Amino acid sequence: MISDCVFCKITAGQAPAKKLYEDNDVIAFHDINPQAPVHILVIPRKHIRNLLYVDEKDALILSKLIMVATMMAKEQKIAEKGYRIVINTNRCAGQSVDHLHIHVLGGRIMSWPPG
Numbered sequence: 778m779i780s781d782c783v784f785c786k787i788t789a790g791q792a793p794a795k796k797l798y799e800d801n802d803v804i805a806f807h808d809i810n811p812q813a814p815v816h817i818l819v820i821p822r823k824h825i826r827n828l829l830y831v832d833e834k835d836a837l838i839l840s841k842l843i844m845v846a847t848m849m850a851k852e853q854k855i856a857e858k859g860y861r862i863v864i865n866t867n868r869c870a871g872q873s874v875d876h877l878h879i880h881v882l883g884g885r886i887m888s889w890p891p892g
């Protein structure tokens with residue numbers, strides 16, 4: 778738990794979030810500033826800064842994050858038409874919260890390449 782990390786606060790129940798799923802390792806909740814009709818964040822409870830800070834011991838957490846992202850896409854009914862998962866890493870890629878998170882986006886047509 779990093780005391781000034783907003784996502785650590787959400788995992789600890791110290792900041793509000795519209796949670797959709799949680800287990801011992803992973804939490805999923807609605808993004809506060811959605812960029813698509815469906816925009817969910819899937820995060821580990823453990824504070825990992827970003828993909829560059831994942832080590833071998835985190836392999837199970839990483840696979841759980843992806844599986845929960847898939848579960849969210851199915852539950853939100855965006856799986857069949859198409860959805861995107863995004864992990865921004867460092868500032869030029871758009872990472873603004875330094876706690877690893879997967880964006881699950883869908884419900885509209887996505888452009889490619891991303892901006």
Ligand code: 5GP
Pocket residue numbers: 783794795806807808809810811818864865871872873874875
């Ligand atoms: P990043 O820009 O780091 O890839 O994504 C961070 C995401 O977290 C953004 O989409 C932003 O809207 C979302 N976000 C930031 N603070 C909060 C918060 O307090 N609650 C929720 N639900 N989402 C947040």
Ligand code: ZN
Pocket residue numbers: 778779782783784785786823824825875876
């Ligand atoms: Zn954190």
